[in-house]
Amino acid sequence: MNHRALQMRLGIGAILAAVFLMIYAIPNWVSSPSNVRNIVLSPLFWPYILGALTGLMGLGLVLSGWRAAAGEPVNEATGDPRAGALRLVAFAVLTAVTFRVMPQLGMVWTSMLAFLALAFLVRTRHPAAAVICAVVVPLILYAFFAHVASVAIPQGELVRLP
Amino acid sequence: MSLYDSVMAGLALVGNFEAFLSLAIGIVIGVVGGAIPGISATMAVALALPFTFPMEAINGILLLLGVYKGGIFGGSIPAILIKTPGTPASSATILDGHPMAEQGEAGRALGMALWASCTADFVSNLALIFFAGFLASFALSFGPPEFFALILFSLTIIAGVSGESLLRGALSALLGLLLATIGLDLVYGTNRFTFGDPNLMGGLNFIAVLIGLFAIPEVINMVWHPTGHMGKVQKLGSKWVTFADYKRSFRSIIRGSFIGVFLGSIPGIGSAPAAFLSYSEARRKSPNKANFGKGEIEGVAASEAGNNGVAGATLIPLLALGVPGDVITAIIIGAFMVHGLQPGPMMFVLNVDIIYGLFIGLILSSGILFIVGGLAIRGFRPVADIPKRILMPIVLVLCIYGVFAVNNNIFDVGVMFVMGWVGFAMMRLHIPPAPFLIAFILGPLLEDNFRQAMLMSGGSPEILLRGPITWFFWTLTVIAIVAITRGTMRAGRAGG
Numbered sequence: 001m002n003h004r005a006l007q008m009r010l011g012i013g014a015i016l017a018a019v020f021l022m023i024y025a026i027p028n029w030v031s032s033p034s035n036v037r038n039i040v041l042s043p044l045f046w047p048y049i050l051g052a053l054t055g056l057m058g059l060g061l062v063l064s065g066w067r068a069a070a071g072e073p074v075n076e077a078t079g080d081p082r083a084g085a086l087r088l089v090a091f092a093v094l095t096a097v098t099f100r101v102m103p104q105l106g107m108v109w110t111s112m113l114a115f116l117a118l119a120f121l122v123r124t125r126h127p128a129a130a131v132i133c134a135v136v137v138p139l140i141l142y143a144f145f146a147h148v149a150s151v152a153i154p155q156g157e158l159v160r161l162p
Numbered sequence: 163m164s165l166y167d168s169v170m171a172g173l174a175l176v177g178n179f180e181a182f183l184s185l186a187i188g189i190v191i192g193v194v195g196g197a198i199p200g201i202s203a204t205m206a207v208a209l210a211l212p213f214t215f216p217m218e219a220i221n222g223i224l225l226l227l228g229v230y231k232g233g234i235f236g237g238s239i240p241a242i243l244i245k246t247p248g249t250p251a252s253s254a255t256i257l258d259g260h261p262m263a264e265q266g267e268a269g270r271a272l273g274m275a276l277w278a279s280c281t282a283d284f285v286s287n288l289a290l291i292f293f294a295g296f297l298a299s300f301a302l303s304f305g306p307p308e309f310f311a312l313i314l315f316s317l318t319i320i321a322g323v324s325g326e327s328l329l330r331g332a333l334s335a336l337l338g339l340l341l342a343t344i345g346l347d348l349v350y351g352t353n354r355f356t357f358g359d360p361n362l363m364g365g366l367n368f369i370a371v372l373i374g375l376f377a378i379p380e381v382i383n384m385v386w387h388p389t390g391h392m393g394k395v396q397k398l399g400s401k402w403v404t405f406a407d408y409k410r411s412f413r414s415i416i417r418g419s420f421i422g423v424f425l426g427s428i429p430g431i432g433s434a435p436a437a438f439l440s441y442s443e444a445r446r447k448s449p450n451k452a453n454f455g456k457g458e459i460e461g462v463a464a465s466e467a468g469n470n471g472v473a474g475a476t477l478i479p480l481l482a483l484g485v486p487g488d489v490i491t492a493i494i495i496g497a498f499m500v501h502g503l504q505p506g507p508m509m510f511v512l513n514v515d516i517i518y519g520l521f522i523g524l525i526l527s528s529g530i531l532f533i534v535g536g537l538a539i540r541g542f543r544p545v546a547d548i549p550k551r552i553l554m555p556i557v558l559v560l561c562i563y564g565v566f567a568v569n570n571n572i573f574d575v576g577v578m579f580v581m582g583w584v585g586f587a588m589m590r591l592h593i594p595p596a597p598f599l600i601a602f603i604l605g606p607l608l609e610d611n612f613r614q615a616m617l618m619s620g621g622s623p624e625i626l627l628r629g630p631i632t633w634f635f636w637t638l639t640v641i642a643i644v645a646i647t648r649g650t651m652r653a654g655r656a657g658g
Contacts, residue, residue: 010333
């Protein structure tokens with residue numbers, strides 16, 4: 001993607017987002033009391049202003065993209081984009097699973113697994129160090145937050161730490 | 163309270179081992195964080211923030227300020243040794259620092275970077291002490307219309323200095339403002355984009371948003387491109403900086419310090435433009451003009467003085483007006499909030515001991531930076547050798563614990579992950595995250611002051627222009643918009 005395409009796509013995205021905000025999102029997801037006498041005091045006023053400005057900004061981006069030269073690609077190429085995209089999907093799954101299982105498994109054990117999964121996802125060249133760090137780092141953080149900062153770190157339902 | 167009483171109250175707060183240790187630890191964390199490419203001073207401050215929760219307010223804030231100052235200097239180490247700025251503020255240091263390293267004078271360049279950084283830091287701290295109180299006493303007479311005009315001006319500047327594209331920066335700021343509307347309405351208490359979820363009624367957690375925006379995208383970027391590796395680390399060499407070098411560069415250091423102070427005190431400009439302006443001024447005025455860009459020690463001194471001159475000055479708008487001077491001070495606001503403090507003019511009345519404690523701590527920080535920086539220069543190699551593919555999982559786990567610790571809420575961890583993906587998308591689309599974060603912080607203040615002003619006037623917009631202070635900020639806003647628009651159009655024409 002070159003500079004021109006980037007500006008155009010961002011501009012179109014911003015215009016679509018503004019239209020969505022003003023036509024659907026703000027009327028449906030922002031509630032306002034019926035007795036507001038002055039429009040500027042309404043809870044709807046600020047979101048509408050921001051929605052309109054987003055649309056204007058999108059228009060500006062489209063115009064600037066239209067006038068700009070194509071130029072060089074904006075992002076440097078990676079060796080294998082397909083493998084990169086697959087790793088991104090795997091990381092998205094990893095974050096979703098981490099979030100979902102944390103209450104059941106506890107933060108310490110979930111963090112250990114997340115650490116290991118990420119280290120191997122990025123193909124670490126130091127697997128032994130990764131395993132050691134995966135165990136030690138969450139335990140140290142648990143000790144600090146639970147026993148020094150008195151934060152109730154989720155323990156989960158399986159193995160509980162002192 | 164007299165000045166003497168205020169200083170004594172401040173001294174009582176920071177005149178102990180814990181405060182001194184917090185500052186020193188902060189500087190060490192900052193130097194190490196700044197020295198690791200991919201961590202940056204911003205991420206180091208964001209990651210250190212949750213660790214300050216159990217600390218006394220003054221110690222926690224001093225630790226973060228130490229991280230900030232250490233991080234800005236630390237960024238110069240990889241800039242000189244491996245031609246990769248540890249933090250964007252150090253980009254200008256590469257211009258002469260790395261050529262010096264290639265000529266076997268890395269130690270001399272780093273020594274000068276340290277001396278210039280400490281000098282500029284000291285000048286910047288003095289500027290903070292002299293100007294913040296004055297500005298705060300002036301700001302005590304501000305009402306909602308004045309604050310609205312001030313915050314609007316701050317937003318204008320932020321949007322205008324947001325990297326390569328003004329429009330993308332402005333879009334980023336608008337996204338931040340939009341996200342800040344989530345939660346209960348400030349006046350009527352009705353729901354805005356909460357979808358009936360109680361977790362969203364208080365709005366998105368600020369720390370989850372900032373860590374998601376600044377730390378997680380680096381992790382995701384590592385997943386996308388795991389083999390992006392660092393360059394070759396240059397040797398320090400046998401030559402070290404001398405007092406004669408320092409004397410020769412002193413004029414540029416002082417000039418750079420003042421440039422940093424001036425630009426730093428304007429919300430939103432940050433340290434990278436200050437470093438480049440200081441560098442270009444030094445080159446323009448130097449008798450060794452021709453040697454700039456080829457390994458001129460004065461160039462290193464000017465760049466480092468410029469970026470470190472900003473570090474104290476960005477605290478002037480933060481402490482005096484409650485408006486962050488740059489993205490790092492925006493994060494540091496989080497520490498104030500967590501400890502129940504609201505930066506702004508009232509802090510000079512209600513928490514004057516903390517204000518003076520911070521001033522004393524900051525003056526000390528220049529000396530500690532000198533010692534820690536000297537050690538860090540010699541100990542950089544082990545830091546540079548930390549495998550990034552081990553470092554990023556550590557960052558991920560730190561983020562999870564840190565964000566959870568703010569409210570003991572797993573929902574915040576989810577917000578952080580979502581914001582991480584937003585931040586990664588912004589990175590790929592070249593949308594700068596700094597305007598987003600600053601707008602996210604300033605958004606509620608802007609709206610709150612606007613609506614309070616409207617309530618005061620019964621809906622009449624005339625109140626927004628009610629006196630000389632509002633006129634002053636509106637004039638600045640108009641000047642800023644005109645200057646930014648002209649600059650953008652000129653840049654557009656130059657680029658064809």
